[in-house]
Every structure is written in C-alpha cells, then in structure tokens.
Amino acid sequence: MQLSRVSVSLLALCTVGLLSFSGHNYRKVRFNRLNSELNGTPRILVDKTDYELSIFDDEGWYATYPVVFGEKTLGDKMWEGDRKTPEGEYKIVSKRPHDKWGKIMLLDYPTPADWAKYKERKAKGLIPKNKGIGNGIAIHGTWMxxxxxxxxxxxxxxxxxxxxxxxxxxxxxxxxxxxKVTIRK
Incomplete structure (x- = not known):
C-alpha cells in the first residue's frame, strides 16, 4: 500500500503531535535522599513564587513537591473569601481523610500574627468593613x-x-x- 503525500504529511503531523504530547514535562517530586527516612523533626517550607513545598529534617533538605494555591497574584491573604494563601509561620493541627481532596492537613490559621496583620490592614482601610479574617487553611490533594x-x-x-x-x-x-509550616512568597 502506497501513501499519498497528503497522507504522509498528516501522518508526520500526527506523530510529531503525539511525540510532543508524550514528551510533556510534568512537574515532578525531587528528593535529596531517595529511599531514606526523615531524620528527626520535619519542617515544611511552602514557596509561593516557585510553586513548591519542601520538606526539611535534622539533616537538611529532604524533598520538594510541586503545589498550587488560590488566587493567581500569589499575594498574602487579606480576608475570608479572597482566595489568597496566607504567608507566615503555622503548624499542622489535624490530619484526616477528605471526601473531595483525598487527604487534608489543617493549619492553625489564623495565628496571632495573622490577626495583627488583619487588624492593621483593616485600620488602614485595606480590608472592607464587612470582611472577616477567615479560617480553614490547609494542605490537601487535588480533586479526583x-x-x-x-x-x-x-x-x-x-x-x-x-x-x-x-x-x-x-x-x-x-x-x-x-x-511547623512556613509559607512565603
């Protein structure tokens, strides 16, 4: 069976398209010490600019996971419903399975430091009078x-x-x- 020039061209385009799709550079987890247990007390650093969550232990950097957040500007949380991820020092206060997101680890947001930022911003008129600080900030999986x-x-x-x-x-x-979880921009 002979293929026409059009058929060969279409086949080439489809092959290139499939190769491009199969060659997509998916964001991967990076490990410093693969096949090694965490040593000592773990800490988490979330870097909003780099879209990464890194785990550190007593020996240093352990692993980095790709993550996403709420609102695109990546600004600090101002009020409930602004879809922004807060910046500051937190800790994980509970862990549980979740119907929508697989697993969830709740943070202790808002902390006293968050309340101080909120009150200062509200006093400067940066936060509408009817907006509260919010709660329920967590680390969790994606939708199914x-x-x-x-x-x-x-x-x-x-x-x-x-x-x-x-x-x-x-x-x-x-x-x-x-x-302990640090979230920064």
Missing part, C-alpha cells in the same frame, strides 16, 4: 483525576496549598501533627 492542575500551575483553591493526590498521600504519611 485533576492532578494536571498542579502540572499546569492552575491555582484553584480558596487559599489552601494543593498537591497531586498521590503526593499528598506520601506527605500525609510522613508528616506528623504539630509540624
């Missing part, structure tokens, strides 16, 4: 079958930090309640 949101930097949460579901499962197993 929606891990691509992380690969494509699609900020979709209401201010939480979101990982791919399988990566959230890993994090959930290794990070205890009480772990």
């Amino acid at each position: 079958r929606d891990d691509m949101a992380v690969d494509y930097f699609q900020n979709w949460t209401n201010g939480c930090v979101s990982l791919k579901r399988s990566e959230m499962d890993e994090l959930f197993e290794m990070i205890p309640i009480g772990t």
Whole structure:
C-alpha cells in the first residue's frame, strides 16, 4: 500500500503531535535522599513564587513537591473569601481523610500574627468593613483525576496549598501533627 503525500504529511503531523504530547514535562517530586527516612523533626517550607513545598529534617533538605494555591497574584491573604494563601509561620493541627481532596492537613490559621496583620490592614482601610479574617487553611490533594492542575500551575483553591493526590498521600504519611509550616512568597 502506497501513501499519498497528503497522507504522509498528516501522518508526520500526527506523530510529531503525539511525540510532543508524550514528551510533556510534568512537574515532578525531587528528593535529596531517595529511599531514606526523615531524620528527626520535619519542617515544611511552602514557596509561593516557585510553586513548591519542601520538606526539611535534622539533616537538611529532604524533598520538594510541586503545589498550587488560590488566587493567581500569589499575594498574602487579606480576608475570608479572597482566595489568597496566607504567608507566615503555622503548624499542622489535624490530619484526616477528605471526601473531595483525598487527604487534608489543617493549619492553625489564623495565628496571632495573622490577626495583627488583619487588624492593621483593616485600620488602614485595606480590608472592607464587612470582611472577616477567615479560617480553614490547609494542605490537601487535588480533586479526583485533576492532578494536571498542579502540572499546569492552575491555582484553584480558596487559599489552601494543593498537591497531586498521590503526593499528598506520601506527605500525609510522613508528616506528623504539630509540624511547623512556613509559607512565603
């Protein structure tokens, strides 16, 4: 069977398209000490600018996971409903399975430092009078079958930090309640 020039061209375009799609550079977890347990007390650093959640232990950097957030500007949380991820020092106060996001680790937002920022901003008129500070900020997985949101930097949460579901499962197993979490821009 001979193929016409048009058929060959279409076949070439389809092959190039498939190769391009299959060669997509998915965001991957990076490990410093692969196949090694955490040593000592873990700490989490969330870097909003780099869209990363890094784990440190007593030996230093352990692993980095790709993450996404809420609102696209990546600004600091101002009030409930602004979809921004807060910046500051937090700790994990609870962990549990979640119907929508697989697993969830709740942070102690708002802290006294968050309340101080909120009151100062409100006094300056930066926050509308009818807006509260909010709560319920967490680290959690994506919606079922929606891990691509992380690969494509699609900020979709209401201010939480979101990982791919399988990566959230890993994090959930290794990070205890009480772990310190720093979120910065």
